[in-house]
Amino acid sequence: MRKIALSLLLLISGGSAYAETDGQSFDQIARGRQLAIAGDCAACHTASGGRPYAGGRPLETPFGTLLAPNLTPDRETGIGAWTDDEFVRAVREGVGPRHNLYPAMPYPYYTKMSRADVLAIRDYLATLDPVSNKVVANQLPFPYSIRWNMSVWNALFFTPGEFAAKPEKSQEWNRGAYLVDGPAHCGACHTSKNILGADETGSALKGGVLQGWYAPNIINDSRDGLGSWSVDDIVTYLATGRNQMSAATGPMAEVVVDQTSQMSREDLRAIAIYLKGEGGDSASQTVPVPANDPAMQIGQAVYADQCTACHGLKGDGIPGLVPTLRGNAAVQSPDVTSLRRILTDGARSVATDAAPTGAAMPAFGWKLNGEQMAAVLTYIRNSWGNAAAPVSQP
């Protein structure tokens, strides 16, 4: 609790006084490690099978591939030679010592972090073994390869500025808001993007598409958001990768492993409280597709044959193993990218220490035709009280 209280204090005071503290103190380094986890830094800055934070992981963006740089204290190839100010500026403003960063580095979110928190992360990174690993980050094709473009992008889309707590809200809410909109950068996936890859205004956390997955609405909207989840449901999901209704898969599986399952329960609870306080206004008037619709009838037959063994006759699923389809927000989401993908290719749910099973759904793309797949998705989106737009054949 002390750590949390301290963090909140820093949050509210801006934390500038803390920058002068001993960068080798246990508290500082431990706090920095927790913040690096909350920021999910290792996810991008560690190559598959590589040394932690030594960089080199390819990041696929709609504009091409970037390689995440080396964050270890190596002076030649890492950030060992950077000054504190250079590090803070890179993290919070996307401006490195030599050139602009691309916003694949989520500085539009990290800008909300306090200088003290950013320096705590640096103090933690300074404790890592230096790894000599030269990474040429920019693999983008012309014209995206011209880094100067980012000045224009920043002028258009980047609003620098530290998080400002709302005194009328609870400390937990403020902590949650800071984490979600700052280090945890949830919107990087869960907010839809414009054509230049910046967050759509007015769409914060209402869902976005990336890497062939739909990152769903994570605010309190009733049908396609987290409206039906309690704060505890959200905490359980983030801590273990699953809850009674759902299980993490795809890119979120990685987020759970590297980030949320390692965060403190207090921070996860703060996140849940903040998310539950947003939205909630889209009490959707959607009317379900009628059961006698031809697609619904095909879907019902396919569902009975192929899906009931695990998902149950009424979409109940199996606690701890198979997600519930009835009342499931992801099933009713406006975008069906993930639904199509999971049905076609199958998906494995994340395994964590707390929930190690990691059950998987098999692929059906080889077995069902396009009409059957569209119909069964339409069926699960419009049965047992669910309601969502029918799914068309791709």
Next chain:
Amino acid sequence: MTRRLPPTDAVIIGLGWTGSILAQELTAVGLNVVAIERGPWRDTATDFPTTYAQDELRYHIRHDLFLRPAQETMTFRNNANQTALPIRSWGSFMPPNGVGGGGTHWNAETWRFLPSDFRQRSHNIERYGKNFLPEGMTIQDWGVTYEELEPYYDRFEYLCGTSGTAGNLKGEIKKGGNPFEGPRSREYPTPAQKQPYGPTLFAKAAIEMGYQPFPQPSGNLSQAYTNPLGVTLGPCTYCGFCEWFGCGNYSKASPQTTILPILVRRPNFEARTLCEVVKINLDPAGKRATGVTYVDSNGDSWEQPAELVLLCAFQLFNVQMLLWSGIGKPYNPSTNEGVIGRNYSYQVTSSVNAFFDEDKIFNPFISSGSIGMCVDDFNGDNFDHGKLGFIGGGYIGAVQTNGRPLQSTLTPKGTPSWGAGWKQAVKQHYLHAYQTVTHGGCCSYRDAYLDLDPTYTDAFGRKLLRITFDFHENELKMSQHLTDRVAEITRAMGPRQLDKFPRTGHYNSTIYQTTHTCGGVVMGDDPQTSALNRYLQSWDVPNLFVTGASAFPQNAGYNPTNTVAALAFMAADAIVNQYLRSPGPLVQA
């Protein structure tokens, strides 16, 4: 050239049930464990997904999950006067292959043996006198008692989430369970599976005849269950594709659904699949295993040094590995000396086919590898053998394992074996026929044994294992008796026609019976008649433990897996709590 790898704490040969159990128990206390498996890695969603797991042609007819005889096989003969020939297509038993081993394709019938089974020799001599045992019968006590094994049966059942109804709770006989079972320390982790029509009718008839039927204990779960390791299984859907198949629904207890999700997260565990152990290496004195030599799928040869060697392969391959490695004295039937290959036994099964009028609809497709109602009045020594002229017995019951389309084709005696008449009979009887079964034990004999074949060799040039085995009069009498008893109950179900098939004649290696081959590396308390002590530790090489039904001195009238697993848990406990503290023999000979 064999390249030497860095040493590890323990090397496991074969990653099936017992290999997984030992790997879990040893990695949990911090040992570095390398498991070497001849077959491929196998996992539920990738290898037997629900989308195609129920493929009888692929898995049952074409043996997809099993070892290929071209990879390794054995020769067979009924007696020492014959010349054994290689088995070129699996018949009476199905050697498993790949991660999960037999635990992937089993029916999940999860029985405990009777207390008297563990001292079958002493018990029968005490009750019937020494002369009651026929000449040449070599049954012996196990060196472990039911009471000692009970906590480990409990461990395995709670690992699996076994569904059943207790019949003896701490000595108190419970209605609805098996009144003959040994005392269990607590209830089954999950309630018994639901029973379809056939077993219900069988149980009703059995009760009317004064028997005490009970649901067969099942590793196909009646409800979702999270085991003590935190791994979750789902409820069985009664699809009836268990034996020969992997379960796509996460509802059959197997290494995949109970242990492997934990093992793959442990940094001190490593599995090397598609790697075949060639032999266990010994120090120059032959008193200590130094590790194993194996060949990978590239044909490259590797030495894996280890402090502990855990031989966890299928029963026949455990025997073979010890003979190849020169560990323990090979059994010699003419002198009845030596231990490796001694006391090979099997399982004596039989069946009764009953054909009913069309008002009785059995819906055989509603099935699971271990749903059924059983009667244990004729198992072990639960009944007086004095006037019967044999010892041992088995459970009898209505066990509805499957109604699969290709081979669930019960037809009455007299039906043509092919053509339009056969098709007509299959169609007529599919819903209205019912098969009841007996599952008898098998004693061990001086002339039933395993050794190395003098003629045939495998792909690596090693001698094939030779099986010399036939049924004996004791077992055939037992099978006749059990078959008559189950037929009486079955007749009370009201069939129009009833055909009995007791086990008769010579053992036939080409006809599927069960995969419950036993013995050859038996446990006991005398190194002259056993290869292993009560902890499955080799008498000759104390840093070698050998798990599996190879340790059974003879087989009881039950499916063996629960006992195989309980012995593995007991061995793991002994390794962790005794051996690691003071490496060396755990029992002084």
